[in-house]
Amino acid sequence: MNAMTFSLRRLGRKALACLCALACLVSLAACGSDAEAGKIRIGIKFDQPGLGFKKSGTYVGFDVDVAKYVARQLGYSEDEIVWKEAPSKQREAMLQNGDVDMILATYSITDARKNAVSFAGPYFVAGQDLLVRKDDTSIKGPEDLNGKRLCSVTGSTSATTVKEKFANEVQLMEQPGYAECATALFSGIVDAVTTDDIILAGLASASRGKLRVVGKPFTQEYYGVGIKKGDKAFAKKINAAIESMIEDGSWQRAVAENTKGTGYKPNAEYNPPKPTEGE
Template sequence: MRVGRIGAALALAVAVAGCGTGGSGSSITGKDTLTIGVAKDQPGLGLRKPDGTFAGFDIDVARYIAAHLENKPKKIEFKVVTPSGRESAIQTGKVDLVVSSYSITPERKTKVAFAGPYYVAHQDTLVRTNETGIRNVRDLAGRRLCAVNGSVSWQRVTVERNVAAQLVKVPTYGDCLAKLTDNSLDAISTDDLILAGFAAQKGKAVRFVNAPISDERYGVGIGQSDVTGCEDVNKTITEMYLDGTAGKLLKKWFGSTDLNLTTTVPQFEGCG
């Protein structure tokens, strides 16, 4: 772990925390119950188990954040949000935070604010193991590519790189995996942590292409006016890396894969 980078990130978090007034509107700070939006069908990140409880890297990060806020909530509630419903869930107050492989993008920042990122993933591609014709994103031309409503991953392929893939639109990434394994589509291209969870679940049935095309900065979605709450979350994320928890959680959920994991503090967005 590179001490200089971590120290700089901590200094940034502390400096940012000293400014801002919290904006107008309610803040997560001091809430007795904190409602956190999560995924329900992403193995390794956010998965709802048969008994109704949730498990995964995002779930553990959400629990850590809640436990280390300056004014700790007495209760945490997880609420399922779909990729297409994350912004509205925050804007309408359905949830206080979203921790759900939520990549920070300029368009999303016009609707919600982001603390973090708490991890920087990379977009890669998952195919069936017996698929030999897909070696990089260009090979997706003419192939059936999963397109999750509300996700930007498929756009990085078809819009940013102008690859003429055949889009198969579905509500969630869990639907992508089901369609990949039953031969209803040819590839899933999205964040490597999502794909790593799928690969761990399906074993030898699927494989990584191992040709990343972008950085995906996972942020904690929060209301635009809640500067104070955003700064508080940033401090907890820094603590999570400094005390070694982030590295332990990454190893816990993805250590069995061949993914290269980063355990240094990411460069923060800044609040306000």
């Protein structure tokens, strides 16, 4: 064996070792995704009482109930759902990156968002409203916002609406979640929290009577199921599931159960909606 042959064999062994090491890394990565194989990954909010809320390792709320129903209609049992937190400003990226299969997280259907993702639904129509402290009578509707301090969530349509409609009248504080907004309201840092009425109803319920919804909605927010852009076949299946949920009464029961004690009733002019988006 000459020196060149020996060197080539050594290089071959090194290359083989590198390939083996790479294969091991790939295998480990695959093992990490094995836990989600054969399951459906659904993005929801973890911090919205009444809609999407993580509670002692379980998930509850109207969005969660709709997601479970849709998943069941798609052939997935409850233990085949992987729940993932979907903060407002991360929703488009989660769908584009393939981190989730669908998102039900008070996700309003807008033309701007449809440039990045597609939607099924809508499965609910909310209206932007105001949440105030129980004893505050100075805010009876959006006409009373001049000089007031508002809180909403970064990346939400509610924050965008405030900037567009009330930019010269209010001071807007943006927070990562509505729990932080509610805390700011409790402590007097802001005068009101603004977002969709059904979200505010959940926050009011969790406050045990310390906060109340004004009850003067000034927009319509069509909640959709976010999916990867262009997947019309998936949208059609989801829409059929939502239609079935409305027809068999499960939708109505889910709304009632998740807003119990708040006095909240969805606007009957728009609800329940006709799910035709994305087909």
